[in-house]
Amino acid sequence: MRRVNVLNISCYRFVELSDPHAVREALQARAVALELKGTVLLAHEGINLFLAGRAEQVRAFVAQLQEDRRFAGIAPKESWSATQPFKKMLVKVKGEIIRMNHPTVRPAEGRAPAVAAATVKRWLDQGHDDSGRPVVTLDTRNDFEVDAGSFEGAIDWRLTKFSEFPQALRAHQADLQGKTVVSFCTGGIRCEKAAILMRELGLDSVYQLEGGILKYFEEVGGAHYRGDCFVFDERRTLDAGLQVTAPATAAPAPARPPG
Incomplete structure (x- = not known):
């Protein structure tokens, strides 16, 4: 049996960065020194990262990152693999850390309300939220990701x-209209922007799934979810136990964060 000793993390934070290029230089040097591989995206709106390496080095990177007050609240989601799922280390500055092309959506100025995994499970168990409103889940991911797995009955x-x-x-x-909408994605970044836009357009009962599918798997398992979760690295899909499964049968996608 192969040893599962590579720690994989994903996390993001919407925060105003006046100097993303300066941040890029520092993070690139730090990641290379710690022998990490993966992708870090930076923009004026924040940071989005996917990294893998030896556990002590990954956690050292995170600890140093959290020393910067702009990233102090960043909370990585962890999973493990037997091999390094990334080929190289890339740190890039982009226009957005997740591309929506909707400039009025600025999560750094205020998040949409988030709902914890345990609450979502309870709502789905009972078929309505705590006010009795019908609950729908809205998948904000790309079609090939949805094909690998999603919540039962998700839009x-x-x-x-x-x-x-x-x-x-x-x-x-x-x-x-008239429903409680829970937007979700892999790790939370897309469903956060989606929830803000829905509220901006007048939907009054909208939440983002805190931490996305990966945090849901970590906290409550696979209840109400069917299939696997597509991830943007060489592992391709993870099951509800955050273990690597067979490669997704849908069309292949680049091993990079979605944009």
Whole structure:
């Protein structure tokens, strides 16, 4: 049996960065010195990262990152693998850490309300939220990710990229009226922007799933979820126990965070 000794983390934080290029230089040097591989995206709106390496080195990187007050609240989601799922270490500055092409959505200025995994499970168990409103889950991921697995009955608008979400929302907004909407994605970043936009457009009972599917798996397992969770590295899919499964049968995707 192969030893599972590579720690994989994913996390993001929306925070105003006036100097993303300066941050890039520091993080690139630190990650290389710690022999980490993966992808870090930086923009004026924050940071989005996927890293893997030996546990003590990954956690040393996170500890140093948290010493910067801008990243003090960052909380990585962890999983393990037998091999390094990334080929190299990339730190890039982008226009957005997750591309939506909707400049009025600025999560650094205020998050949409988030709901914990245990609460989502309870709502799905009982079929309604604590006020008696019907609950729907809205998958904000790309179509090939949804095909690998999703929540039972989740709304799926067959997005091919996240920047299509605003147009899809406008086309289907009436279907969401009067319902409690829980938006979700892999790790939380897309569903956070999605929830802010939904509230901006007038939907009054919208939440993001805190930490996304990976945090849901970590905290409550696979209840109400069918299939696996696609991840943007060479592992491709994880089951509800955060273990690597067979490669997704859907169309292949680049080993990078979605944009």
